Amino acid sequence: GNVFRGFGAAALEITGGDRKAPDPSGIRLENNEICECSRTQRTYAPGLRLYGCGTKVVYSHFHHIRSSAMRLGGNDFLISMNLVDHVVTESGDQGGVDIYNNPSYLGNIYSYNIWRNIGCHGHGQAGIRFDDRISGQVVYGNRFDDASDGTHFGGVQMNGGRRNVIDNNVFTRCAIGVSGGGYDGERWTKGMTNGEFRVKLEKQVNIYAPPYTTRYPGCETLKDEVHPVNYLERNVFVGDGVLLRGSRRNQLRRDWRFA
Numbered sequence: 001g002n003v004f005r006g007f008g009a010a011a012l013e014i015t016g017g018d019r020k021a022p023d024p025s026g027i028r029l030e031n032n033e034i035c036e037c038s039r040t041q042r043t044y045a046p047g048l049r050l051y052g053c054g055t056k057v058v059y060s061h062f063h064h065i066r067s068s069a070m071r072l073g074g075n076d077f078l079i080s081m082n083l084v085d086h087v088v089t090e091s092g093d094q095g096g097v098d099i100y101n102n103p104s105y106l107g108n109i110y111s112y113n114i115w116r117n118i119g120c121h122g123h124g125q126a127g128i129r130f131d132d133r134i135s136g137q138v139v140y141g142n143r144f145d146d147a148s149d150g151t152h153f154g155g156v157q158m159n160g161g162r163r164n165v166i167d168n169n170v171f172t173r174c175a176i177g178v179s180g181g182g183y184d185g186e187r188w189t190k191g192m193t194n195g196e197f198r199v200k201l202e203k204q205v206n207i208y209a210p211p212y213t214t215r216y217p218g219c220e221t222l223k224d225e226v227h228p229v230n231y232l233e234r235n236v237f238v239g240d241g242v243l244l245r246g247s248r249r250n251q252l253r254r255d256w257r258f259a
Helices: 185-192 195-204 219-224
Strands: 003-005 012-016 028-030 033-035 048-053 056-058 061-065 070-075 078-080 083-087 094-100 109-111 114-116 125-131 138-140 143-145 156-160 165-167 170-172 176-182 231-233 236-238 242-246 251-253 256-258
Touching: 083 094, 185 195, 185 219
Parallel strands: 003 033, 012 048, 028 056, 033 061, 048 070, 056 078, 061 083, 070 094, 078 109, 083 114, 094 125, 109 138, 114 143, 125 156, 138 165, 143 170, 156 176, 165 231, 170 236, 176 242, 231 251, 236 256
Antiparallel strands: none
């Protein structure tokens, strides 16, 4: 029930839980208003920085933020029943929620949120942005309204990941519903085995052994998936644009488009 308003950079930073276990933090951010942030640092200064495992962000309103509403770094977060509007208004290559460059950030769920009036159009802004190899995310039951930049990014933007599920969402006033896809072939496999990613996937956590292989079945084979596949199912797209722009390997099943 708090109001966080008028910050020069990020308003909140929350860290909790154990990613190695993975063990949830037990933290719940509920019924707050976060707005008018990133006034001096206008890029990569979200309303909320969220790290660790298992924190829940629910029933909150993020608005009028020059950067992202949220930037995530971790596992098993629940982002649900929030209203996000007028964010990413002076930043590019970002989303209302942004998560970046670590394939072990598994198990995050984005459900029943409204993403509305995102970005300033034409510079790479999305409602939800999965950047560089982010995999195993679930986007369910969201409303994306004017949440696509109209040129490059859709309401949901994927860059390089696998096994993301985009299910039962509604896209209105979006030039693109979902954009992007997975890195193909050598770019994926070489990256997953270089020094940087061996630290992320074997040292910070270990996706090749329990408890990760138990909590996230099949994660141990992510590095071997040369051909990227993400799943779109039961989505509704209304308007003159396109539901999907990106990799042909993204699988569409039972999606509807209405002009």
